[in-house]
Amino acid sequence: MDHLPIFLDVKDKWVAVIGGGVAAARKAEMLLRAGAQVTAFAPVLDEEFFELRDHPAFEYVANEPKQRELRSFFLCFVATGDSQRDEHYHGVAKQSGLLVNVADNPKLCDFVMPSIVDRSPVVVAISTAGASPILGRMLKARIEALIPGAYGRLASFVGRFRAVVSASVPTAESRRRFWENVLDGPVAEMVLAGNEPTAVAMLAEEIERGAQDRPIGEVYLVGGGPGDPDLLTFRALRLMQRADVVLYDRLVDPAIVDLARRDAERIYVGKRRNDHAVPQEEISELLVRLALEGKRVLRLKGGDPFMFGRGGEEIEKLVAHNIPFQVCPGITAAAGCSAYSGIPLTHRDHAQSCVFVTGHGKNGPIERDWSALLHPGQTVVIYMGLAQLERLMRDCMAQGVDPELPAAVVDNGTRANQRVVTGTLRTLAARARAAQLRGPTIIIIGSVVALRDQLNWFASERDEAVEPSESGLRSVAVDVEHLETIENEAGRAVCSQTMMF
Numbered sequence: 063m064d065h066l067p068i069f070l071d072v073k074d075k076w077v078a079v080i081g082g083g084v085a086a087a088r089k090a091e092m093l094l095r096a097g098a099q100v101t102a103f104a105p106v107l108d109e110e111f112f113e114l115r116d117h118p119a120f121e122y123v124a125n126e127p128k129q130r131e132l133r134s135f136f137l138c139f140v141a142t143g144d145s146q147r148d149e150h151y152h153g154v155a156k157q158s159g160l161l162v163n164v165a166d167n168p169k170l171c172d173f174v175m176p177s178i179v180d181r182s183p184v185v186v187a188i189s190t191a192g193a194s195p196i197l198g199r200m201l202k203a204r205i206e207a208l209i210p211g212a213y214g215r216l217a218s219f220v221g222r223f224r225a226v227v228s229a230s231v232p233t234a235e236s237r238r239r240f241w242e243n244v245l246d247g248p249v250a251e252m253v254l255a256g257n258e259p260t261a262v263a264m265l266a267e268e269i270e271r272g273a274q275d276r277p278i279g280e281v282y283l284v285g286g287g288p289g290d291p292d293l294l295t296f297r298a299l300r301l302m303q304r305a306d307v308v309l310y311d312r313l314v315d316p317a318i319v320d321l322a323r324r325d326a327e328r329i330y331v332g333k334r335r336n337d338h339a340v341p342q343e344e345i346s347e348l349l350v351r352l353a354l355e356g357k358r359v360l361r362l363k364g365g366d367p368f369m370f371g372r373g374g375e376e377i378e379k380l381v382a383h384n385i386p387f388q389v390c391p392g393i394t395a396a397a398g399c400s401a402y403s404g405i406p407l408t409h410r411d412h413a414q415s416c417v418f419v420t421g422h423g424k425n426g427p428i429e430r431d432w433s434a435l436l437h438p439g440q441t442v443v444i445y446m447g448l449a450q451l452e453r454l455m456r457d458c459m460a461q462g463v464d465p466e467l468p469a470a471v472v473d474n475g476t477r478a479n480q481r482v483v484t485g486t487l488r489t490l491a492a493r494a495r496a497a498q499l500r501g502p503t504i505i506i507i508g509s510v511v512a513l514r515d516q517l518n519w520f521a522s523e524r525d526e527a528v529e530p531s532e533s534g535l536r537s538v539a540v541d542v543e544h545l546e547t548i549e550n551e552a553g554r555a556v557c558s559q560t561m562m563f
């Protein structure tokens with residue numbers, strides 16, 4: 063951050079504006095709107111000042127400001143329209159100990175004036191720290207469109223009842239929840255629709271309820287998608303902004319965890335220092351305990367919570383304790399990796415069905431009838447298969463599947479460091495090992511893989527064809543195995559290991 067954004071209270075404080083042109087008039091106007099007492103120093107005032115001259119808080123001095131004179135001011139704006147004079151007055155004001163803003167001269171500014179969207183009492187300030195005023199203006203236009211004019215009225219309405227609510231709704235936690243419900247619900251709708259009397263009556267009812275209610279927590283089981291934060295759903299983002307506590311694990315990208323409410327508590331339940339993930343039972347108990355404390359708990363999972371994510375298990379305990387919860391789907395790794403690798407999972411000329419399988423079951427690597435799954439017209443996607451890649455490919459071929467069937471490994475799909483290794487059942491394992499993939503990865507098998515040549519659109523610098531190398535093979539095998547075991551601990555599918563579409 064180049065500047066510290068603060069909102070100054072200038073009410074009844076004296077502010078000097080040096081200059082009599084348009085730029086000076088704009089500053090004076092803004093200052094008067096914020097309640098300041100403005101003194102304009104200039105030999106003459108342009109007509110832009112015409113309307114300001116009668117303002118009771120405006121004063122005009124036709125003389126040069128003297129250093130001694132400026133000392134009694136709170137702030138100083140310099141905008142004479144002449145850079146040399148600007149520099150001179152900047153020096154005078156600085157010697158008087160003031161914070162100074164010089165129009166169009168960032169180097170001489172102690173503070174900058176942001177673009178603003180004024181929905182008083184709500185004010186949004188935008189600064190690009192001088193990098194691109196045009197971008198600042200574009201953002202301002204977007205935000206103008208986003209925040210209805212009536213939001214100012216809504217903020218004033220809420221402001222009028224703050225003291226009453228603070229006196230009646232007991233804890234800070236329940237007050238926050240109270241206001242979130244009000245601002246997100248029918249009371250706000252009434253205010254925005256201009257029906258304040260009804261809104262006041264409804265608010266009174268809410269206050270009565272808020273005063274009695276014991277806070278009830280709730281749990282949001284949210285899918286955070288495969289990595290790229292842009293792939294979050296609107297609902298996921300909204301719930302992340304509401305949560306008091308966030309429980310997340312290794313597969314959730316840090317950039318996604320960052321999007322949670324800034325003051326939300328974050329609890330990592332992935333791999334601990336001793337390399338063991340927090341046991342499932344403990345996570346479920348934690349969810350229950352936090353919700354019973356009245357918290358809004360967000361359980362953030364990679365991909366989709368119900369896809370090889372043990373989401374179902376985690377919320378079973380909530381049902382037993384009557385804790386309200388909701389499940390927000392996310393883009394599962396197969397969908398994300400398919401899109402970002404340019405490998406459609408179905409295609410009318412290639413595959414009319416697709417199967418999602420896990421390479422790792424509750425009791426270790428799984429045995430499958432691959433010849434039944436890998437038939438023409440069907441794509442197979444394997445989750446959690448990297449550590450078993452050699453064995454999986456060997457099993458497929460041993461069961462009579464064509465060794466030349468195209469197959470791909472997508473590593474860190476949708477992320478900036480995505481890598482895709484393609485080959486066939488015969489070549490894929492060696493190529494993947496040589497590429498030293500670290501996971502998370504999924505394996506896609508089927509003739510759709512060949513479409514990548516045409517449909518690959520996502521540019522990732524790390525995405526290149528790799529030839530097998532013996533030394534690479536041996537050195538990474540252990541590492542990957544180790545990582546994948548941890549991954550399996552966190553994401554083991556228990557009820558079903560295959561999903562048909």
Ligand code: SAH
Nearest residue numbers: 365366369371394395445446475502503553
């Ligand atoms: N619920 C998750 C899956 C959890 S199981 C989902 O819907 O995606 C963990 C497995 O998901 C990993 O072992 C890997 O196979 C896969 N996976 C998760 N994120 C991935 C990513 N960005 N790229 C490739 N595979 C990923």
